[in-house]
Amino acid sequence: MFHTSITRTFSSRYHSFTRLPTINQLFNNIANKTIKDKDIIPELNCHIQGIKILKNVTFLDLFDGTSSQPLKLVIDNNVPNPILNKLKMGQAISLSKWIIVETPDRTQSFELSQNSDSKIEILGDVQDGYPLQSKQKLTVPYLRSIPLLKYKTNYFASLIRFRSLLQSQLIKILTNQDFIMCNPPILTSNDTEGNNETFKTIPKNLNLTVSTQLHLEILAQSLKNVFTISPCFRAEMSDTGRHLAEFWMLELESTNLYKLDDLLNCVKYLMINTAESLLEYKDIDSILPNNNLLPLNTLNKDQIKERWLHVANPNNWKHITYTEAVDILKEHHPGPPIWGESLSSEHEKFLAESYFDKDKGAFVLISQYPTNIKPFYMKHCSTNDKVVDCFDMIFPGGMGEVAGGSIREVDIDILQKSIGTDKATDLDWYVDLRRLGSMPRGGFGIGMERLISYLFGLQNVKDAIPFFRVMKDKISF
Structure with a gap:
């Protein structure tokens, strides 16, 4: 069962301004035990900040600007997924029905994992040659020169x-x-x-x-x-x-x-x-x-x-x-x-x-x-x-x-x-x-x-x- 309080920015006497949660709210709700292991996130919009493809799984680092800690998404490569090969750094994506999996022994306290209902949708694609690649160490003057990114x-x-x-x-x-x-x-x-x-x-x-x-x-x-x-x-x-x-x-x-x-x-x-x-x-x-x-x-x-x-x-x-x-x-x-x-x-x-x-x-x-x-x-x-x-x-x-x-x-x-x-x-x-x-x-x-x-x-x-x-x-x- 999904805990609706995850989408609330303020205390319970206020209504949330937005329907969707932020990554920062996810981290806070996990820390406060408002949501827990095996809860389902109905929807989350974010950008791909990092991609790591292994033999059996693909890890995505997700970013929405609300937290300095990227959110890790784990995709099972053995489950047929036509969109997997289309994912690229910088894309805007929407996640629906992904599962909270607590990882107390790791740096990040939880990950998002998939079930049969989990979906990824590309909201905004990027052109080839996207300048912000995960392994690059860029300089501040260079980043200053690309204000759109x-x-x-x-x-x-x-x-x-x-x-x-x-x-x-x-x-x-x-x-x-x-x-x-x-x-x-x-x-x-x-x-x-x-x-x-x-x-x-x-x-x-x-x-x-x-x-x-x-x-x-x-x-x-x-x-x-x-x-x-x-x-x-x-x-x-x-x-x-x-x-x-x-x-x-x-x-x-x-x-x-x-x-x-x-x-x-x-x-x-x-x-x-x-x-x-x-x-x-x-x-x-x-x-x-x-x-x-x-x-x-x-x-x-x-x-x-x-x-x-x-x-x-x-x-x-x-x-x-x-x-x-x-x-x-x-x-x-x-x-x-x-x-x-x-x-x-x-x-x-x-x-x-x-x-x-x-x-x-x-x-x-x-x-x-x-x-x-x-x-x-x-x-x-x-x-x-x-x-x-x-x-x-x-x-x-x-x-x-x-x-x-x-x-x-x-x-x-x-x-x-x-x-x-x-x-x-x-x-x-x-x-x-x-x-x-x-x-x-x-x-x-x-x-x-x-x-x-x-x-x-x-x-x-x-x-x-x-x-x-x-x-x-x-x-x-």
Whole structure:
């Protein structure tokens, strides 16, 4: 008898969204004893990820993207089956009436075996020369070049599952801290960063947002703690492993975070708590990639978890001011900056990967940058008007700046002077916000692709987003 609970995604008080089970649900139901030996699976749709033909049996590795562990199907070669010789890697197939056979002495806890009613149907065939063959060790750059297929690999499907989990954990942590998730606009007249790196839209000459911060400030005045995870766009020509034209940011604003130390603690412990939540997630091994199916030069499960442990350790977090950073670089780096200049990516890399920890690197919060190299909305330091109360969060692993934030300027005169006359009209509303019972506040933005890249061990942010967009590449779909 087939146990209908196998098709239920949620607890018993919810109805399943789909009629068919997933491979991940099969594994979970076997582990929970919801289904057992000799139960029949009425139907399952999946792809063939591996084929091994022996004298008497054929083994198929089945994949549907929901688990890092392929599902093994055992076909008896002695039973006449006209479709057996037509099966190929990459095909989409449908199984009906296959039997659960528990295999407690093997790596996989069960297999699917056939009876007289078992059937296989090819739903979608593949052309000869299908590029994803089971014995190939492919590289990430090669897989990046075949976007129609790369998510049929164990590694990239795992990456999408991880991205989904990370976002859900961040949302859970923030909502538990009484933050309210909001949806600010993508079309705006603002250039939040003031670098003129916005995409213009026709005919209204509006911008695609580079940051939702200014709109979140409005919402924070009424709701106190707000955040969003939304797309942002920057028309910069940098073509590096750290830059995208379209990316996602977690942005947060709070009227409770109006002191720099509080803001620094918030971003630090958001990262620490997130890493801890990933380590504690009960089904994490089904999310992370299968160690036997990794592309070349990628991290395995244990190495990925080591990164999370590194983030979760408060001792690996350092805080210095910009001035202290310049002093360190003058003493230890061959090409130090002059005070008042931006820190280069090489400077940031030295601080995060060499100066504080030459082994695994450190997470460095650099605060109080010079006023002249930061945007207009940052609050001038009360004890030194040459710097602003802000920070950049620098990660090791080649990612550099992963987050940046500041206390927001509330003094109208200082703000108007920082904005300047050329932008005054577009930002009159932002100044007026200070005349409407304004509360002091602070916030920050975290680049999701850079964060994902570090936590998953990626070398290029192009791999951290499903379909990357950069200025120098042609967008073909």
